[in-house]
Amino acid sequence: MTTGEKIxxxxxxxxMSQEALGEKLGLSRQAVSKWEAxxxxxxxDNLMELSKLFGVPVDTLLRPDAELMPKAEDSDESWPGAENQPVRNENRKWKIAAIAAAGLLCVSVVCSAVSLWRVLAMQQQIDTLRMQSGPSTIYYPDNTSAENSDLADWSENVTxxxxxxxxxxVTVSAVPRSMLDGETAxxxxxxxxxxxxxDAEDNNGYSGKLSVPFVDTFSVYLTLTGTNGETRNILVTSEYDLEQRFSLNVMAGWESGGISSSFGKTSVSGNLQTLINSNDGEEIQPVSGRILLYQNGKQIKEQKITSLGKEFEGDTYYYTQVDWRDMxxxxxxxxxxxxxxxNFGRTYTEDVG
Structure with a gap:
């Protein structure tokens, strides 16, 4: 298992949810999500906190071949066989207790030293892997909600x-804290x-505009390449749940009436209620709507929702009187x-129960 899969x-x-784990560590849900992915x-520091929280050694979290198993708790059992030993006097009892305590202290010191050595060795392995991946490796900070120390200022807008x-x-601007002569961005x-x-335009900072496919999540990076070919990749921001954000939610049901059948004939009659909600406020709005009637999968009737598109406030009900009888x-x-x-020409279809 990978480190992310183990976490x-x-x-x-x-x-625990990702958000709950992030709160315990003082991080965002997105940081936990990136670990697990x-x-x-x-x-x-985060590995040490995870080790304490879950009760597993740090190297178990990092090594792919290590099985998940809880840390061994300090034993509170008495000295084996002590209950069968005769107690000659109080001095002997205290002497035995002192020797046992000293032994436990030595074992604890040795275990702590071994654990520290393994942690340092594992950290060195991680740093080595990062260096081997080259200067073009994308940089993922652990807490994307915190201020990015590599940027003095940034802004981003998605429509x-x-x-x-x-x-x-995607319209984005970013001002790195350090700007080197001859860098391209x-x-x-x-x-x-x-x-x-x-390409990023340099105007007391960098700005750019990209048109990208309608994906659900993405991250924006500022890539700076120096004259020696070395590249810095700085995370500007990340976006999530874009498909839901830039779409309408449509729900429909009968306020009164509905579909009824009698003696081989069917009628659709009543007041149909349609609720439309926009997740992005005023930018995504309904402009037209229809009530459609299908028989055996083929559309046979339709009726326009006449009031749709007027005074839309992001959470609006529309009512349409339908009267199709004796079919x-x-x-x-x-x-x-x-x-x-x-208003972008996209259609949303919802069945009426």
Missing amino acids: AALRKEQG DQAVPTM VDRQNTENLL KFVVRSGDQSWEC EGTLSQFKVKVEITD
Whole structure:
């Protein structure tokens, strides 16, 4: 198992969420998520805290071949066979206790020294692997919610690209704390194994604009390349749950009436209620909608939602009176759906129960 898989397994065994584990460590949920996805490696301080929290040695968390097993607790058993030994006098009892205490202290000191040596050796292995991965390795800070010490200032804005509504438009600026003469800069957006980039304009800091496919999560990096070819990759920010954020939530149901059938004929009649919610406030809005009636999978009727698009406030109900009566066919043949189109031309379809 990888370090991330072990952290995830131990967290779930403790019944903790990523957010709860992050709170115990003083980190964000995103930092824990990156560990568990093996996109980042915890610092040694965080590894020590995880070791204490889950009760496993640090090297067990780091070594892929090490099985997860709890630390051995200090034994509170008496000296083996002590109950069968005759006690000659109080001095002998205290002498034995002193020797036992001294022995335990020596064992504790040796164990602590061995543990410290193993931790230092493991940290050296981690640093060596990081150096071997080269200067172009993407930098993942442990706590993305904290201020990035490599940047003096930054800003980012994400919207739907109006030139291509299948894409997101990312506008970003960043001011590194150190800027070297002759460096070239670009912004890179990474999502999984995909990446997109653009040149960064230098205007008392760097700025850029990218149009990227409509992915659910991504991270933005400022990549600085010096005259000697060395590259610095600085994380600017990360975005999550973008598909939900830039879309409408549509729910529909009958306030009164519905579908009924009698003597081989079916009627759809009543007041249909449609709730539309926008996760991104005013940017994503409904502009048109229809009530659709299907029979055996084929659309046979439709009715426009007339008030839709007016005074939309992000959580709005719309009511449509429907009256389609005495249609040939049984109840099971008919289905009612609501279809909503937003201001970017995207459609959302919801079945009406």
